Amino acid sequence: MTEFRGPWTAGDVENFLQETTIPIRLATTRPDDSLWVVTLWYRYRDGAFECATQADADVVGFLRNEPSVAVDVSTNRVPYRGIRGNGTATISTDGARETLRDLVVRYLGDTDSSLAKRLLDDEREEVRIQIEPATVYSWDYGARMRDVSTADAD
Template sequence: MHVSGSLSRAQIADFLTDDPIPIRLGCRTPAGELWMLSMWYRHRESDDTDDEWVLECATNADAKVVTYLRESPDVAFEVSTNRPPYRGVRGRGTATIDPDPDKTVLRALLERYLGGTDSELATNLLKEDRTEVTITISPSTVYGWNFADRMGDTGRSE
């Protein structure tokens, strides 16, 4: 993975782990059109190598994005704050789709973004008859930035 920008690899990993901001994921439809959506994600060290990491999302197996990524697995992504001073991570990579019958990733995302599984949304997403998959994004290029030095007096970061 190629890393550039004003954030180190460790700072990028910390940002992706600490801030529960949805990922904006860009891909192509089977017709070749661009498609973008926001999803919950988690940052996880890769099983393949010690110095690489992946981003994992969860969705229903019937979601359009699953069809799109199976057809064309190349993606672009961004995770960034919405209020100044802006900071974030963007990049590109490849997505893979794997079944998640135990909804392991979904449960982790519910904990990360909602603080638990005790909500109506969580109950609906965790229904036994819902078929869940994991979208794993393996970044090839990552760029991290933090504009706090030049935007420090413009507001608070999320």
């Protein structure tokens, strides 16, 4: 069960994560115990983050070795807002192609571009990374940044 902290309700967090198409920053631990951050496309579904990547990506090995992660999804323009937290990642081939297709459409708009075609190539071996959050902390600096806000905050 996810613990939600900060000014947003669980519903507010879900709305933000559904509507915001900026990548998730995922902090992992490498085998030498040093930290590593990767940026991945995500979808938020049924209270979990889902990402897709190539099966041979370094992050896959890191997560198989140590599934504890930290996450951040936050805007890069004022007013700054977003979520951060921690949880546990699992790796699976089940649903990986479907997840990748959904992510391509979510972030690129369709599957017609050369990038989309390359990502969806049948020769690529994909995995799905599912992150079950334990704690999610939200923040929203809209009120204190009111006089410097831009119209579009992603």
